[in-house]
Amino acid sequence: MPFQAPPGTEDVLPERVPLWLRVEEAVRRVFGAYGYEEVRAPVFEYTQLFHKSTGEVTDIVEKEMYTFGDAEESFSLRPELTPSIARILVEHSLFAKRNFWKLFYIGAAFRKERPQKGRLRQFHQLGVEAVGSADPALDAETILMFQHLLRDLGVTRYEARINSIGCPECRPAYRELLRKAIEPEIARYCENCRRRLGRNVFRILDCKACVALTEKLPPVIEHTCAKCKEHLAAVEKALAGAPYKVDPRIVRGLDYYTRTVYEFRSDLLGAQDAIGGGGRYDTLIRDMGGPDVGAVGFAAGVERILLCLDAAGAKIDASRPDFYVVAVDGSCRPEAFRVANSLRGAGLAGDLDFEGRSLKAQFRTANKSGARTVLVVGPDEMARGKVKLKNMQDGTEREASLDEARAILKGGTT
Numbered sequence: 001m002p003f004q005a006p007p008g009t010e011d012v013l014p015e016r017v018p019l020w021l022r023v024e025e026a027v028r029r030v031f032g033a034y035g036y037e038e039v040r041a042p043v044f045e046y047t048q049l050f051h052k053s054t055g056e057v058t059d060i061v062e063k064e065m066y067t068f069g070d071a072e073e074s075f076s077l078r079p080e081l082t083p084s085i086a087r088i089l090v091e092h093s094l095f096a097k098r099n100f101w102k103l104f105y106i107g108a109a110f111r112k113e114r115p116q117k118g119r120l121r122q123f124h125q126l127g128v129e130a131v132g133s134a135d136p137a138l139d140a141e142t143i144l145m146f147q148h149l150l151r152d153l154g155v156t157r158y159e160a161r162i163n164s165i166g167c168p169e170c171r172p173a174y175r176e177l178l179r180k181a182i183e184p185e186i187a188r189y190c191e192n193c194r195r196r197l198g199r200n201v202f203r204i205l206d207c208k209a210c211v212a213l214t215e216k217l218p219p220v221i222e223h224t225c226a227k228c229k230e231h232l233a234a235v236e237k238a239l240a241g242a243p244y245k246v247d248p249r250i251v252r253g254l255d256y257y258t259r260t261v262y263e264f265r266s267d268l269l270g271a272q273d274a275i276g277g278g279g280r281y282d283t284l285i286r287d288m289g290g291p292d293v294g295a296v297g298f299a300a301g302v303e304r305i306l307l308c309l310d311a312a313g314a315k316i317d318a319s320r321p322d323f324y325v326v327a328v329d330g331s332c333r334p335e336a337f338r339v340a341n342s343l344r345g346a347g348l349a350g351d352l353d354f355e356g357r358s359l360k361a362q363f364r365t366a367n368k369s370g371a372r373t374v375l376v377v378g379p380d381e382m383a384r385g386k387v388k389l390k391n392m393q394d395g396t397e398r399e400a401s402l403d404e405a406r407a408i409l410k411g412g413t414t
């Protein structure tokens with residue numbers, strides 16, 4: 001039985017790579033336009049980093065991390081990138097250089113989940129983190145930038161939902177309220193939620209199994225403090241004109257969020273309908289040993305964006321090579337090789353046969369490749385120090401020296 005890729009991983013075959021490049025190119029261009037700089041982090045970190053940031057009592061840390069190491073050191077493949085970015089800022093004392101950083105990333109992340117459409121064990125996130133400001137305009141900027149990216153890529157069928165989940169000032173009272181509301185009914189909740197009641201009652205709100213029960217609980221947005229309400233109002237003001245709606249049920253599955261949280265969903269995706277999500281995290285940088293500064297960011301799944309593009313029928317035209325060199329017989333192959341390499345050295349793109357195929361078959365390949373010009377290297381041409389150029393658009397032929405052929409191809413005419 002031949003090997004198969006592990007479940008929940010995806011191979012990107014050559015025909016799909018142009019779509020990936022299109023997303024990556026759009027990310028660099030759009031995020032760059034808003035002043036974000038790219039940063040790259042290792043794919044694994046000390047396990048403790050995720051316990052302290054993503055949160056001990058979250059699905060991700062409790063059951064979805066790939067962890068390895070020995071008695072002394074435990075490492076985990078990153079299930080998300082925000083903790084790494086927080087670590088990088090603190091470890092490299094970046095705040096000594098500047099108080100405010102706008103960073104973006106694209107990279108693999110790993111979660112041990114049950115694979116299904118849009119839910120992988122190795123997936124890729126593109127994301128941003130704006131660190132060093134509590135300005136609500138920055139929350140809005142990240143949302144608008146996410147929308148800009150999707151528009152640029154041609155993803156139009158999605159919904160942006162935002163919510164406020166309070167801050168360290170107002171959350172303790174809400175947590176108490178929640179505990180009191182849940183406790184009398186706790187027997188009806190799932191095993192996970194029963195355990196979470198004492199440890200992290202807030203997480204019960206995003207339990208998929210208990211939605212029928214949690215739906216009736218008081219939404220956090222109705223129990224935030226005046227400052228949180230003011231913050232949300234300012235975010236909404238800055239978002240004026242952009243498509244979004246407030247959804248009191250968005251709580252997100254990670255522990256570090258404060259105030260604004262948001263999710264982008266698309267009905268093109270099926271059950272795993274989140275294209276991306278994010279929010280503000282005003283205490284994480286301090287908790288990681290950095291200064292007491294506000295921060296906000298989001299991440300989106302590249303594979304989910306590609307699913308949206310597929311559903312919209314996005315295609316990328318394969319680029320056409322400049323030339324294909326055919327050798328009339330075996331004796332001409334070394335010269336055909338020299339001709340092709342000389343043209344590539346001049347910045348032209350093209351190929352030649354490496355399978356010992358007949359002249360006819362070489363022409364078929366040339367045709368299929370979409371090459372604009374075919375260069376024929378034969379014994380007669382070689383004797384005259386020339387090659388034959390065939391223009392594949394109009395079928396015209398001419399003879400030229402290699403130097404002339406290079407100039408002709410560079411000029412774009414045959």
Ligand code: HAM
Pocket residue numbers: 079080081082111113118119120121123124125127128129254274275276277278279296297298299300301302303304
């Ligand atoms: P998240 O909501 O856990 O947030 O993940 C962000 C996005 O990553 C999801 O909306 C989804 O598109 C994609 N994703 C997550 N898990 C999978 C999976 N198993 N398979 C395929 N795609 C997946 C975060 O990770 C936060 N770090 C976002 C953030 C940045 N918040 C602040 N800054």
